[in-house]
Amino acid sequence: MPLERVPLRSLGPTVVRRRLAGDGLLLETGPFVTRIRSRIASVAEGLASVYRDYPVHEPGAFHDFDCELRAPRTLRRFYHPQVLFLSDRRSVFKPLAYHQAYPMLEWGMNWCIASLVQHRLVLHAAALERGGRAVLLPAPPGSGKSTLCAALAHNGWRLLTDESVLLDLDAGTVSGPVRPVSLKNVSIDVIRGFCPDARLNAPVHDTLKGTVSHMSPPQASVERAGEVAEPAWVIFPQYRQGVPARLIERSPGECLTGLIDNAFNYAALGTRAFHGLGGLSERVRSFDFVYGDLDEAMDVFQRLADGR
Amino acid sequence: MHLRPCGEQWAAFHTGTGDTHLLDPVAGAILQCLQENGPLVLAQLSDCLEWNAADAGILAEWLAALQHNRLIRERTECL
Numbered sequence A: 001m002p003l004e005r006v007p008l009r010s011l012g013p014t015v016v017r018r019r020l021a022g023d024g025l026l027l028e029t030g031p032f033v034t035r036i037r038s039r040i041a042s043v044a045e046g047l048a049s050v051y052r053d054y055p056v057h058e059p060g061a062f063h064d065f066d067c068e069l070r071a072p073r074t075l076r077r078f079y080h081p082q083v084l085f086l087s088d089r090r091s092v093f094k095p096l097a098y099h100q101a102y103p104m105l106e107w108g109m110n111w112c113i114a115s116l117v118q119h120r121l122v123l124h125a126a127a128l129e130r131g132g133r134a135v136l137l138p139a140p141p142g143s144g145k146s147t148l149c150a151a152l153a154h155n156g157w158r159l160l161t162d163e164s165v166l167l168d169l170d171a172g173t174v175s176g177p178v179r180p181v182s183l184k185n186v187s188i189d190v191i192r193g194f195c196p197d198a199r200l201n202a203p204v205h206d207t208l209k210g211t212v213s214h215m216s217p218p219q220a221s222v223e224r225a226g227e228v229a230e231p232a233w234v235i236f237p238q239y240r241q242g243v244p245a246r247l248i249e250r251s252p253g254e255c256l257t258g259l260i261d262n263a264f265n266y267a268a269l270g271t272r273a274f275h276g277l278g279g280l281s282e283r284v285r286s287f288d289f290v291y292g293d294l295d296e297a298m299d300v301f302q303r304l305a306d307g308r
Numbered sequence B: 001m002h003l004r005p006c007g008e009q010w011a012a013f014h015t016g017t018g019d020t021h022l023l024d025p026v027a028g029a030i031l032q033c034l035q036e037n038g039p040l041v042l043a044q045l046s047d048c049l050e051w052n053a054a055d056a057g058i059l060a061e062w063l064a065a066l067q068h069n070r071l072i073r074e075r076t077e078c079l
Helices: A015-019 A042-049 A098-116 A145-153 A186-194 A219-224 A252-261 A273-281 A296-306 B025-037 B042-048 B052-068
Strands: A006-009 A025-029 A030-038 A055-057 A065-070 A082-086 A122-128 A132-140 A156-162 A164-167 A181-184 A205-207 A210-215 A230-239 A246-250 A287-290 B002-006 B007-014 B020-023 B072-074
Touching: A015 A025, A015 A030, A015 A042, A030 A042, A030 A098, A042 A098, A042 A210, A065 A098, A082 A098, A098 A122, A098 A164, A098 A205, A098 A210, A122 A145, A122 A273, A132 A145, A132 A252, A132 A296, A132 B020, A145 A181, A145 A186, A145 A230, A145 A296, A156 A219, A164 A273, A181 A186, A186 A210, A230 A246, A230 A252, A230 A273, A246 A252, A252 A273, A252 A287, A252 B002, A252 B007, A252 B020, A273 B002, A273 B007, A287 A296, B002 B025, B007 B025, B007 B042, B020 B025
Parallel strands: A030 A065, A132 A230, A230 A287
Antiparallel strands: A006 A055, A025 A030, A025 A055, A065 A082, A122 A132, A122 A156, A122 A164, A181 A210, A205 A210, A246 A287, B002 B007, B007 B020, B020 B072
Protein backbone atom coordinates (compact mmCIF):
# COMPACT_ATOMS: atom_id res chain seq x y z
CA MET A 1 0.00 0.00 0.00
CA PRO A 2 1.52 3.41 -0.91
CA LEU A 3 2.42 5.75 1.91
CA GLU A 4 -0.05 8.53 2.50
CA ARG A 5 1.94 11.74 2.48
CA VAL A 6 0.95 15.32 1.86
CA PRO A 7 2.94 18.59 1.82
CA LEU A 8 3.10 20.21 5.24
CA ARG A 9 1.61 23.43 3.83
CA SER A 10 -1.62 21.60 2.96
CA LEU A 11 -2.33 20.74 6.61
CA GLY A 12 -2.83 24.30 7.82
CA PRO A 13 -1.49 25.74 11.09
CA THR A 14 -4.21 24.28 13.34
CA VAL A 15 -3.62 20.68 12.24
CA VAL A 16 0.17 21.13 12.46
CA ARG A 17 -0.13 22.41 16.05
CA ARG A 18 -2.57 19.62 16.97
CA ARG A 19 -0.30 16.88 15.63
CA LEU A 20 2.77 18.39 17.32
CA ALA A 21 0.90 18.52 20.63
CA GLY A 22 -0.52 15.03 20.19
CA ASP A 23 0.99 11.89 18.67
CA GLY A 24 3.51 13.89 16.67
CA LEU A 25 4.10 15.38 13.25
CA LEU A 26 5.83 12.85 10.98
CA LEU A 27 8.14 14.88 8.76
CA GLU A 28 9.98 13.31 5.80
CA THR A 29 13.42 14.76 5.02
CA GLY A 30 15.14 12.76 2.28
CA PRO A 31 15.50 9.13 3.41
CA PHE A 32 14.36 9.80 6.99
CA VAL A 33 11.04 10.32 8.74
CA THR A 34 11.18 12.15 12.06
CA ARG A 35 8.39 12.21 14.61
CA ILE A 36 8.32 15.65 16.22
CA ARG A 37 6.31 16.47 19.32
CA SER A 38 6.09 19.88 20.99
CA ARG A 39 3.57 22.33 22.41
CA ILE A 40 5.96 25.25 21.88
CA ALA A 41 4.53 27.82 19.48
CA SER A 42 7.88 28.80 17.93
CA VAL A 43 8.50 25.16 16.93
CA ALA A 44 5.19 25.01 15.02
CA GLU A 45 5.89 28.39 13.43
CA GLY A 46 9.42 27.44 12.43
CA LEU A 47 8.35 24.13 10.88
CA ALA A 48 5.50 25.79 8.96
CA SER A 49 7.92 28.41 7.69
CA VAL A 50 10.91 26.38 6.43
CA TYR A 51 9.38 22.91 5.84
CA ARG A 52 6.23 24.01 4.02
CA ASP A 53 7.05 21.95 0.86
CA TYR A 54 8.12 18.79 2.76
CA PRO A 55 6.01 15.62 2.86
CA VAL A 56 4.25 14.76 6.09
CA HIS A 57 3.15 11.18 6.84
CA GLU A 58 -0.04 10.04 8.49
CA PRO A 59 0.10 9.77 12.31
CA GLY A 60 1.15 6.28 13.40
CA ALA A 61 3.30 5.60 10.31
CA PHE A 62 6.87 4.32 10.66
CA HIS A 63 9.48 6.85 11.68
CA ASP A 64 13.28 6.71 12.00
CA PHE A 65 13.78 9.33 14.71
CA ASP A 66 11.69 10.47 17.65
CA CYS A 67 12.16 14.06 18.81
CA GLU A 68 10.42 16.10 21.47
CA LEU A 69 10.91 19.67 22.65
CA ARG A 70 9.42 20.72 25.96
CA ALA A 71 10.09 22.85 29.00
CA PRO A 72 11.76 21.09 31.96
CA ARG A 73 9.25 20.17 34.67
CA THR A 74 10.90 22.36 37.26
CA LEU A 75 10.28 25.82 38.71
CA ARG A 76 12.55 27.14 35.96
CA ARG A 77 9.54 27.10 33.67
CA PHE A 78 8.30 30.19 35.51
CA TYR A 79 11.63 31.99 35.86
CA HIS A 80 13.99 32.21 32.86
CA PRO A 81 12.16 29.36 31.09
CA GLN A 82 14.19 26.76 29.23
CA VAL A 83 13.65 24.09 26.61
CA LEU A 84 14.81 20.45 26.49
CA PHE A 85 15.47 18.31 23.41
CA LEU A 86 14.59 14.64 23.85
CA SER A 87 15.43 11.82 21.46
CA ASP A 88 13.49 8.61 22.18
CA ARG A 89 12.26 10.33 25.37
CA ARG A 90 15.85 10.85 26.57
CA SER A 91 17.33 14.32 27.06
CA VAL A 92 20.56 14.52 25.06
CA PHE A 93 21.61 18.16 25.46
CA LYS A 94 21.76 20.65 28.27
CA PRO A 95 18.63 22.83 28.27
CA LEU A 96 18.68 26.07 26.31
CA ALA A 97 16.79 29.33 26.73
CA TYR A 98 13.14 28.88 25.70
CA HIS A 99 13.34 31.24 22.72
CA GLN A 100 15.93 28.88 21.13
CA ALA A 101 13.45 26.00 20.79
CA TYR A 102 13.36 26.03 16.99
CA PRO A 103 17.15 26.05 16.33
CA MET A 104 17.43 23.40 19.07
CA LEU A 105 15.09 21.19 17.04
CA GLU A 106 17.34 21.59 13.98
CA TRP A 107 20.47 20.82 16.02
CA GLY A 108 18.71 17.85 17.58
CA MET A 109 17.72 16.47 14.18
CA ASN A 110 21.37 16.82 13.12
CA TRP A 111 22.37 14.91 16.25
CA CYS A 112 19.96 12.08 15.39
CA ILE A 113 21.62 11.57 12.00
CA ALA A 114 25.17 11.88 13.35
CA SER A 115 24.55 9.56 16.29
CA LEU A 116 21.97 7.01 15.15
CA VAL A 117 22.63 6.33 11.45
CA GLN A 118 24.95 3.36 10.83
CA HIS A 119 23.76 2.02 7.46
CA ARG A 120 25.55 4.87 5.68
CA LEU A 121 28.87 6.62 6.27
CA VAL A 122 27.85 10.04 7.58
CA LEU A 123 30.11 12.99 6.74
CA HIS A 124 29.92 16.45 8.26
CA ALA A 125 29.71 18.18 4.91
CA ALA A 126 27.42 19.98 2.53
CA ALA A 127 26.65 18.39 -0.84
CA LEU A 128 25.09 19.67 -4.04
CA GLU A 129 24.43 18.03 -7.40
CA ARG A 130 24.53 19.19 -10.98
CA GLY A 131 24.14 16.97 -14.03
CA GLY A 132 24.18 13.84 -11.85
CA ARG A 133 27.57 14.75 -10.33
CA ALA A 134 27.91 15.80 -6.71
CA VAL A 135 30.29 18.18 -5.02
CA LEU A 136 31.02 17.50 -1.35
CA LEU A 137 32.03 20.39 0.90
CA PRO A 138 33.46 19.04 4.18
CA ALA A 139 34.43 21.76 6.62
CA PRO A 140 34.38 22.67 10.30
CA PRO A 141 32.01 25.37 11.62
CA GLY A 142 33.02 28.90 10.69
CA SER A 143 34.56 27.98 7.34
CA GLY A 144 31.83 29.55 5.19
CA LYS A 145 30.47 26.17 4.12
CA SER A 146 26.79 26.95 4.72
CA THR A 147 26.97 30.37 3.07
CA LEU A 148 28.61 28.85 0.00
CA CYS A 149 26.10 26.00 0.02
CA ALA A 150 23.10 28.36 0.24
CA ALA A 151 24.43 30.47 -2.65
CA LEU A 152 25.07 27.41 -4.85
CA ALA A 153 21.59 26.02 -4.07
CA HIS A 154 20.16 29.18 -5.65
CA ASN A 155 22.58 29.20 -8.59
CA GLY A 156 21.94 26.04 -10.56
CA TRP A 157 22.98 23.36 -8.07
CA ARG A 158 20.54 20.95 -6.40
CA LEU A 159 20.91 20.87 -2.63
CA LEU A 160 21.45 17.43 -1.12
CA THR A 161 22.42 18.60 2.35
CA ASP A 162 24.04 21.42 4.26
CA GLU A 163 25.19 19.26 7.14
CA SER A 164 25.12 15.46 6.75
CA VAL A 165 26.28 13.66 3.61
CA LEU A 166 25.16 10.01 3.47
CA LEU A 167 27.66 7.85 1.57
CA ASP A 168 26.42 4.45 0.36
CA LEU A 169 29.57 2.33 0.81
CA ASP A 170 28.36 -0.35 -1.61
CA ALA A 171 27.14 1.85 -4.46
CA GLY A 172 29.55 4.74 -3.89
CA THR A 173 26.71 7.25 -4.30
CA VAL A 174 25.80 10.12 -2.00
CA SER A 175 22.49 11.48 -0.82
CA GLY A 176 21.31 13.84 1.87
CA PRO A 177 18.37 14.71 4.05
CA VAL A 178 17.78 17.96 2.08
CA ARG A 179 17.16 19.92 5.27
CA PRO A 180 17.15 23.73 5.61
CA VAL A 181 20.52 25.50 5.48
CA SER A 182 21.66 26.91 8.82
CA LEU A 183 22.95 30.48 8.43
CA LYS A 184 24.67 32.41 11.14
CA ASN A 185 25.36 36.05 11.94
CA VAL A 186 26.53 38.13 8.93
CA SER A 187 25.81 35.21 6.56
CA ILE A 188 22.08 35.81 7.04
CA ASP A 189 22.18 39.24 5.41
CA VAL A 190 24.78 38.10 2.87
CA ILE A 191 22.41 35.41 1.58
CA ARG A 192 19.37 37.73 1.74
CA GLY A 193 21.29 40.09 -0.56
CA PHE A 194 22.81 37.42 -2.81
CA CYS A 195 19.69 35.26 -3.21
CA PRO A 196 16.63 37.55 -3.07
CA ASP A 197 14.35 34.54 -3.69
CA ALA A 198 15.65 32.64 -0.67
CA ARG A 199 13.12 31.98 2.11
CA LEU A 200 14.60 32.42 5.59
CA ASN A 201 12.75 32.10 8.87
CA ALA A 202 12.86 34.68 11.64
CA PRO A 203 16.38 34.95 13.10
CA VAL A 204 16.92 33.71 16.65
CA HIS A 205 19.41 35.79 18.62
CA ASP A 206 21.84 35.04 21.47
CA THR A 207 22.38 31.34 20.75
CA LEU A 208 25.71 29.59 21.30
CA LYS A 209 26.38 30.22 17.61
CA GLY A 210 25.20 33.84 17.70
CA THR A 211 22.19 34.78 15.59
CA VAL A 212 20.86 31.89 13.50
CA SER A 213 18.30 31.61 10.73
CA HIS A 214 17.33 28.66 8.53
CA MET A 215 16.91 28.89 4.77
CA SER A 216 14.43 26.59 3.01
CA PRO A 217 15.95 24.61 0.15
CA PRO A 218 14.53 25.51 -3.27
CA GLN A 219 11.35 23.51 -3.93
CA ALA A 220 12.99 21.52 -6.77
CA SER A 221 15.61 20.22 -4.32
CA VAL A 222 12.89 19.07 -1.92
CA GLU A 223 10.94 17.35 -4.70
CA ARG A 224 14.07 15.44 -5.88
CA ALA A 225 15.17 14.50 -2.36
CA GLY A 226 15.16 10.77 -3.18
CA GLU A 227 17.70 11.06 -6.02
CA VAL A 228 21.27 9.99 -5.28
CA ALA A 229 24.34 11.39 -7.09
CA GLU A 230 27.85 10.27 -8.05
CA PRO A 231 30.54 12.17 -6.16
CA ALA A 232 32.78 14.04 -8.59
CA TRP A 233 34.50 16.66 -6.42
CA VAL A 234 35.50 16.98 -2.77
CA ILE A 235 36.21 20.62 -1.97
CA PHE A 236 37.35 21.90 1.43
CA PRO A 237 36.11 25.51 1.59
CA GLN A 238 37.54 28.33 3.66
CA TYR A 239 36.15 31.88 3.62
CA ARG A 240 38.76 34.61 3.97
CA GLN A 241 37.71 38.20 3.65
CA GLY A 242 39.19 39.97 0.64
CA VAL A 243 40.99 36.92 -0.74
CA PRO A 244 40.56 36.09 -4.45
CA ALA A 245 38.84 32.75 -5.08
CA ARG A 246 41.42 30.00 -5.59
CA LEU A 247 41.42 26.21 -5.89
CA ILE A 248 44.46 24.31 -4.62
CA GLU A 249 44.55 20.65 -5.67
CA ARG A 250 44.69 17.96 -2.97
CA SER A 251 46.20 14.54 -3.53
CA PRO A 252 43.90 11.51 -3.05
CA GLY A 253 45.67 10.81 0.24
CA GLU A 254 45.07 14.35 1.50
CA CYS A 255 41.45 14.07 0.37
CA LEU A 256 41.11 10.81 2.31
CA THR A 257 42.46 12.26 5.55
CA GLY A 258 40.21 15.32 5.19
CA LEU A 259 37.16 13.11 4.72
CA ILE A 260 38.08 10.92 7.70
CA ASP A 261 38.39 13.99 9.91
CA ASN A 262 34.85 14.98 8.93
CA ALA A 263 33.25 11.53 9.27
CA PHE A 264 30.93 10.87 12.21
CA ASN A 265 30.95 7.05 12.14
CA TYR A 266 34.25 6.14 10.42
CA ALA A 267 35.58 4.15 13.38
CA ALA A 268 32.25 2.37 13.88
CA LEU A 269 32.14 1.19 10.26
CA GLY A 270 35.84 0.21 10.30
CA THR A 271 37.37 -1.38 7.22
CA ARG A 272 34.23 -0.82 5.09
CA ALA A 273 34.56 2.92 5.71
CA PHE A 274 38.33 2.86 5.05
CA HIS A 275 37.95 1.17 1.67
CA GLY A 276 34.82 3.17 0.82
CA LEU A 277 36.48 6.53 1.48
CA GLY A 278 39.74 5.34 -0.11
CA GLY A 279 37.89 4.46 -3.31
CA LEU A 280 35.97 7.73 -3.24
CA SER A 281 39.20 9.73 -2.80
CA GLU A 282 40.66 8.09 -5.91
CA ARG A 283 37.54 8.69 -8.06
CA VAL A 284 37.04 12.39 -7.34
CA ARG A 285 39.02 15.56 -7.90
CA SER A 286 39.78 17.27 -4.61
CA PHE A 287 40.73 20.83 -3.77
CA ASP A 288 41.14 23.30 -0.96
CA PHE A 289 39.09 26.35 -1.87
CA VAL A 290 39.63 29.80 -0.43
CA TYR A 291 37.18 32.53 -1.32
CA GLY A 292 36.26 36.00 -0.22
CA ASP A 293 33.48 36.81 -2.65
CA LEU A 294 30.39 34.76 -3.55
CA ASP A 295 30.24 35.95 -7.20
CA GLU A 296 33.79 34.71 -7.76
CA ALA A 297 32.98 31.47 -5.97
CA MET A 298 29.96 30.88 -8.24
CA ASP A 299 32.22 31.37 -11.30
CA VAL A 300 34.70 28.79 -9.98
CA PHE A 301 31.97 26.21 -9.43
CA GLN A 302 30.47 26.96 -12.85
CA ARG A 303 33.86 26.25 -14.45
CA LEU A 304 34.16 23.02 -12.48
CA ALA A 305 30.73 21.87 -13.65
CA ASP A 306 31.65 22.78 -17.23
CA GLY A 307 34.88 20.78 -16.97
CA ARG A 308 37.08 23.84 -17.45
CA MET B 1 46.24 -3.89 9.06
CA HIS B 2 44.44 -3.04 5.80
CA LEU B 3 46.43 -1.43 3.00
CA ARG B 4 45.28 0.26 -0.18
CA PRO B 5 46.90 2.52 -2.74
CA CYS B 6 45.66 6.10 -2.65
CA GLY B 7 46.98 8.01 -5.64
CA GLU B 8 50.77 7.94 -5.41
CA GLN B 9 50.62 7.23 -1.69
CA TRP B 10 49.34 4.32 0.35
CA ALA B 11 46.79 4.34 3.13
CA ALA B 12 46.93 1.92 6.04
CA PHE B 13 44.01 1.24 8.37
CA HIS B 14 44.86 -0.24 11.74
CA THR B 15 41.90 -2.39 12.69
CA GLY B 16 42.86 -2.47 16.36
CA THR B 17 42.96 1.26 16.97
CA GLY B 18 40.78 2.44 14.08
CA ASP B 19 43.58 4.82 13.04
CA THR B 20 44.41 5.58 9.43
CA HIS B 21 47.91 6.50 8.25
CA LEU B 22 49.17 7.87 4.98
CA LEU B 23 52.37 6.18 3.85
CA ASP B 24 55.08 7.21 1.44
CA PRO B 25 55.03 5.04 -1.70
CA VAL B 26 58.11 3.15 -0.56
CA ALA B 27 56.77 2.51 2.94
CA GLY B 28 53.50 1.33 1.43
CA ALA B 29 55.29 -1.07 -0.90
CA ILE B 30 57.37 -2.46 1.97
CA LEU B 31 54.31 -2.99 4.15
CA GLN B 32 52.50 -4.68 1.29
CA CYS B 33 55.50 -6.90 0.75
CA LEU B 34 55.57 -7.80 4.43
CA GLN B 35 51.85 -8.57 4.41
CA GLU B 36 52.22 -10.87 1.43
CA ASN B 37 55.45 -12.56 2.35
CA GLY B 38 55.36 -12.83 6.11
CA PRO B 39 58.72 -12.47 7.88
CA LEU B 40 61.03 -9.78 6.58
CA VAL B 41 63.62 -11.18 4.18
CA LEU B 42 65.80 -8.41 2.85
CA ALA B 43 66.61 -10.10 -0.43
CA GLN B 44 62.99 -10.97 -0.99
CA LEU B 45 61.98 -7.42 -0.20
CA SER B 46 64.54 -6.02 -2.59
CA ASP B 47 63.31 -8.39 -5.24
CA CYS B 48 59.69 -7.41 -4.60
CA LEU B 49 60.56 -3.75 -5.07
CA GLU B 50 62.67 -4.53 -8.17
CA TRP B 51 65.70 -2.78 -6.76
CA ASN B 52 69.23 -3.73 -7.71
CA ALA B 53 72.02 -4.59 -5.29
CA ALA B 54 73.37 -1.04 -5.35
CA ASP B 55 70.21 0.15 -3.65
CA ALA B 56 70.51 -2.30 -0.79
CA GLY B 57 72.12 0.30 1.48
CA ILE B 58 69.32 2.75 0.80
CA LEU B 59 66.79 0.03 1.45
CA ALA B 60 68.41 -0.73 4.78
CA GLU B 61 68.25 2.92 5.74
CA TRP B 62 64.58 3.10 4.81
CA LEU B 63 63.83 0.04 6.87
CA ALA B 64 65.60 1.55 9.85
CA ALA B 65 63.61 4.74 9.40
CA LEU B 66 60.41 2.74 9.13
CA GLN B 67 61.14 1.09 12.45
CA HIS B 68 61.19 4.56 13.99
CA ASN B 69 58.02 5.58 12.17
CA ARG B 70 59.84 8.30 10.28
CA LEU B 71 58.32 7.19 7.01
CA ILE B 72 54.83 6.91 8.44
CA ARG B 73 53.27 10.32 8.50
CA GLU B 74 50.46 10.62 10.99
CA ARG B 75 47.40 11.96 9.24
CA THR B 76 47.25 14.92 11.60
CA GLU B 77 50.61 16.04 10.30
CA CYS B 78 49.32 16.09 6.76
CA LEU B 79 46.62 18.67 7.43
